[in-house]
Amino acid sequence: MENTLLDIKNLKVWYRTYKGYAKVVDGINLFVNKGEKVGLVGESGCGKTTTMKTVLRVLDSKVATVPEGEILFKNRDILKMKYNELQQVRKQSISMISQEPTAALNPVFTVGSQIMDIIRYSEQYKDYSKSEMLSLAVKTIKDVLIPDPERILNSYPHQLSGGMKQRICIAMALVTPRELLIADEPGTALDVTVQDQIHKLLKALVEEKKMSLIMITHSLGVARELSDRIYVMYAGNIVEVAQTKELFKNPLHPYTLGLMECVPRLYGGGISEGIYGYIPDYINPPAGCRFYPRCPSAMEICEKEKPPTVSVSEDHKVACFKYH
Amino acid sequence: MLKYIIKRLFQGIFVVIGISILIFIISRVVPGDPARMALGPRAPQFAVDELRKEMNLDKPLPVQYYYWFKGVIKGDFGKSLNTKRPVITDVKEFLPATLELALLSGFLFIIFATIIGLLSAQYRDTWVDGLTRILSYVGIAIPSFVVAVLLLLIFGYLWPVIPTLGRLSSNITPPPTITGLITVDSLITGNFAAFFDALKHLILPAIALAIGPLFQEARILRSALIDNINKEYISVVTGYGLPKGVIMRKHLLKPSFIPVVSVMGLDFASLMGNAFLVESIFNWPGLSRYGINAMLNKDLNAISAVIIIYGVIFLIVNIIVDLIIAWLDPRIRLGGE
């Protein structure tokens, strides 16, 4: 499709472990249109970060392998790109905000030096003079609503608060124009009010710059606020996808229903009372539906066979035998 | 930052005073009368008594220490029994040779440890890494004086292409003494023949001293680099499309260098210790060889001087190391966390 920016097809990502392959991402399909904001929702450990780091190919290739799948960016497969072509995508097309702002900043360089490096090695601004680069950095810092940008640029990460570091990470992702922004749970580590500010800021900036957005989050509530369309992910599978309105009006998959029932807990096991149990073991995952061990409406067939993804209406798909 | 430096200097001064007290006590505890030793067994008793008075040996120990330390600060360590000259004259003659050797050796291990560490991290688990791993086991296991003897055997007897003894060939006119480092002095005066000849004399003992520290540091750097390569901040800059080389040499090397610098400081200190043997093997007229001779001859003044000077050098190296670490790591420099 002309309008499609990113199209992930049947992507599998496995990690090598000493006990065997952890088959984390299990054949997912996900696309993002130009200017579209997409939510990717699922509980901790379901493979959201793994999927998106594969898009930029930043996982350690000694540990992570991609046995199958395509990641088409403007119809070119990122997984097959040569180094130079891949660098072009990284430099000017896609940027990703890390899940952990504290770990994402190098402790021994100033914030300014880290932002300047992104500018210096970008495609658009590599010929800028030093002072032009600096004023661009200052402007970007202002954009993320940080007062006193000059002081912040000269600070080291450990001198800044968590919320500040999160804003810096957003600034880094937006300092050069990009077509697609992947935001990996920005604000999870922050208190609720700051988190809310960060989300509003992100939404405003993405809309202003007419970028596409993939918003990764644990919470359907956050996804509802920030996205046009929502993918629900469970244990490396996309279990349901629909327009935001449609999903909230007519949730189908038992896992989505569980998520709707209550606000998910961020870390640890089950999702509150909604769904009992834990994410399955990825080294020996369930043979059939990966949700089977926790599913309140499980049937006999679910144990042995994988539920195929079926369309229930235009744009609304679900992978569950209940709707087969 | 300034406060930090001043604090370190103060600590250093106290350590030097501590060392000096220790040495003073040891030198007074050993049997024998320094005045008698200085004058020889045949001197008349009244002359000895006179000298005892002059040397303040008739005063209580703390007062003696006060006079002794006052002298030490002014560079007066007394006379050497061995050379019959003031110890400070000997020190001025022999210290530059040791410093020249130690500096070149330090320079070698800093440069090559960095290069080898970077290469074996970048090509980890390939033959490059395997080769440096084997070399480093060998390099760490063999003591420097064994390397010295091996080098002497190879380049002194089997394949004599490099001079193996002394600081300068006899047919070369030495440059005038400015710093006392022959290589530096000959460069300053434009005497290139002397420069290259001095460098040739330096290289083997310097290699003997550098080889152990070099591989040890290369391994530490390699593992620090590999630890950090999976850090989120490296994945982030990779995602922004920064060139591999820039990430390796800048974003990865700087944080990984912090543990290596401390080890380099320690290695530099033990290098001065190892120089005791290596200087003797290469007949290098340095302070370490002088110290060994002093020990063999129970030349107390000379021993005290060598120990205090090495103590001061350790301290200076330590302060430099701390400064470099503070410069590398803002969390130390600026406090917090």
Ligand SMILES: Nc1ncnc2c1ncn2[C@@H]1O[C@H](COP(=O)(O)OP(=O)(O)OP(=O)(O)O)[C@@H](O)[C@H]1O
């Ligand atoms: N290097 C690795 N080796 C082995 N397993 C890994 C590795 N990295 C991640 N995993 C596993 O892959 C699974 C998915 O991890 P991922 O970080 O993608 O989840 P996530 O959906 O982003 O979770 P969260 O919401 O907590 O960020 C987890 O079970 C994790 O333990």
Ligand code: SF4
């Ligand atoms: S396929 Fe079966 S086990 Fe899986 S979610 Fe649907 S009903 Fe539950």
Ligand SMILES: [Mg+2]
């Ligand atoms: Mg994650």
